[in-house]
Amino acid sequence: xxxxxxxxxxxALEQAGAWGRQALVESxxxxxxxxxxxxxxxxxxxxxxxxxxxxxxxxxxxTRCYLAHSGVSRxxxxxxxxxxxxxxxxLDLAALRSDVAPGLGLAHDAPVYLVCTNGRHDxxxxxxxxxxxxxxxxxxxxxxxxxxHIGGDRFAANLVCLPEGVYFGRVxxxxxxxxxxxxxxxxxxxxxxxxxxxHPPLVQAAELFVRRSTGMxxxxxxxxxxxxxxxxxxxxxxxATATPLRWRARVERRxxxxxxxxxxxxxxxxxxxxxxxxxxxxx
Numbered sequence: 001x002x003x004x005x006x007x008x009x010x011x012a013l014e015q016a017g018a019w020g021r022q023a024l025v026e027s028x029x030x031x032x033x034x035x036x037x038x039x040x041x042x043x044x045x046x047x048x049x050x051x052x053x054x055x056x057x058x059x060x061x062x063t064r065c066y067l068a069h070s071g072v073s074r075x076x077x078x079x080x081x082x083x084x085x086x087x088x089x090x091l092d093l094a095a096l097r098s099d100v101a102p103g104l105g106l107a108h109d110a111p112v113y114l115v116c117t118n119g120r121h122d123x124x125x126x127x128x129x130x131x132x133x134x135x136x137x138x139x140x141x142x143x144x145x146x147x148x149h150i151g152g153d154r155f156a157a158n159l160v161c162l163p164e165g166v167y168f169g170r171v172x173x174x175x176x177x178x179x180x181x182x183x184x185x186x187x188x189x190x191x192x193x194x195x196x197x198x199h200p201p202l203v204q205a206a207e208l209f210v211r212r213s214t215g216m217x218x219x220x221x222x223x224x225x226x227x228x229x230x231x232x233x234x235x236x237x238x239x240a241t242a243t244p245l246r247w248r249a250r251v252e253r254r255x256x257x258x259x260x261x262x263x264x265x266x267x268x269x270x271x272x273x274x275x276x277x278x279x280x281x282x283x
Contacts, residue, residue: 001194001195001204001208002194002195002201002204002205002253002274003151003152003155003167003169003195003201004151004152004165004167004194004195004197004199004204005047005150005151005152005167006197006198006200007047007070007165007197007198008045008070008071008097008165008197008198009044009045009046009047009069009070009096009097010046010047010049010066010067010068010069010096010162011037011046011048011049011066011088011091011093011096012048012050012051012066012114012145012147012162013029013037013048013049013050013051013065013088014050014051014053014059014063014064014065014085015027015029015051015052015063016028016053016056016059017052017056019050019118019120019148020120021118021120023049023050023118023121023148023149024037024048024050024148025038026120027050029085030085030086033085033089037088037089040089041093044093044096045097046093046096046097049114049147049148049150050147050148051064051066051114051145051146051148052145052146052147053145053146054133054134054136054137054145054146055133055134061081062082063081063083063084063085064079064080064081064082065081065082065088066078066079066108067079067091067102067104067105068096068112068163068165069097069098069099069101069163070162070163070164070165070196070197070198071198072199072224073099074099074100075163075164075165076099076100076107077107077108077109077111077112077162077163078101078102078103078105078106078107078108079106080104080106092104110143110184111143111161111162111163111180111183111184112143112145112161112163113141113143113144113145113159113161114145114147114150114159114160114162115132115133115136115144115145115146115147115158115159116129116146116147116148116150116153116156116157116158116160117133117146118147118149121148121149121153122149122153122156122262122263122264123263123264124154124156124262125149125153125156125157127156127263128156128157129146129156129157130146131172131173132157132171132172133146134173135174135177136176136177139177139180141177141180141181144180147160150167152167152194153264154260154263155169155194156169156170156263157169157170157171157172157176158171158194159171159179159192160197161180161183164198164219165196166183166188166195166196166197166219167193167195167196167197168189168192168193168194169194170192171192175189179192182217183219186219186220187217187218188211188217188218189217190208190211190212190215190217193208195207199224201274202233202234202237202253202274203224203227203235203237205251205253205274206235206237206251207222207224207237207239209249209274209276209279210239210247210249213276213279216241220242221241222239222247223239223240223241224237224239225240225246226238233252233253233254234250234251234252234253235250235251235252236248236249236250237251245281247279247280247281248278248279248281249278250277250278250279251274251275251276251277253272253273253274254275255270255271255272255273256270256271256272256273257270
């Protein structure tokens with residue numbers, strides 16, 4: 001839990017073919033375009049990804065590009081088709097930080113599902129991600145894409161859902177289609193939920209503790225209403241709900257025993273472990 005990467009702004013660019021460990025500069029995408037895109041995204045606070053269609057199918061025409069904002073209060077998703085990948089460098093990346101969609105593309109109302117299959121970054125992503133992609137595509141889930149590294153290789157298969165930036169981990173092919181269809185109607189699979197990318201880890205943990213304690217699956221059912229930090233490792237998070245109840249969770253993090261954090265790791269490191277200290281609903 002609480003392992004979703006911190007991202008609020010996204011740029012996903014279609015690029016078929018093989019990807020290296022650093023996908024944007026190790027693929028069939030022009031290296032200069034990829035390097036410039038990477039640097040501009042870094043300065044703008046945007047997460048750049050390469051995406052490709054399931055099974056590696058190549059587009060016959062335009063290059064698909066998605067722009068998204070995963071905000072605390074508002075999220076949006078736009079799609080545009082580029083005549084050439086280099087046109088991505090003409091985009092105003094600063095506009096992706098806004099809660100208001102900038103109109104750089106067309107509003108995209110359906111979710112986009114991204115599954116990491118970047119095996120050159122970590123083989124687990126390919127080993128577990130590709131079967132999930134095939135299962136989602138076979139089930140008719142729309143807008144499914146393979147994507148480059150999104151973080152948390154040890155949780156493969158990893159699935160990120162845009163525009164809200166919801167991370168799910170260890171999603172198996174049997175579970176994936178139901179998880180995706182539930183997400184499309186605003187319901188979260190609590191067994192595989194890693195967190196929402198707009199929140200810091202302690203808040204992600206608090207949300208999951210409340211959801212698991214109450215069975216609250218509706219994405220809109222909990223809204224972060226306040227965060228009080230007690231040092232770096234303790235937080236008290238208050239959540240508003242659709243009812244008069246307000247949930248208050250006190251969580252803390254501690255280092256867990258060292259483990260191999262990725263499939264290619266050769267050194268064990270201690271991940272964070274999150275603990276619920278107190279939970280009440282103000283009643």
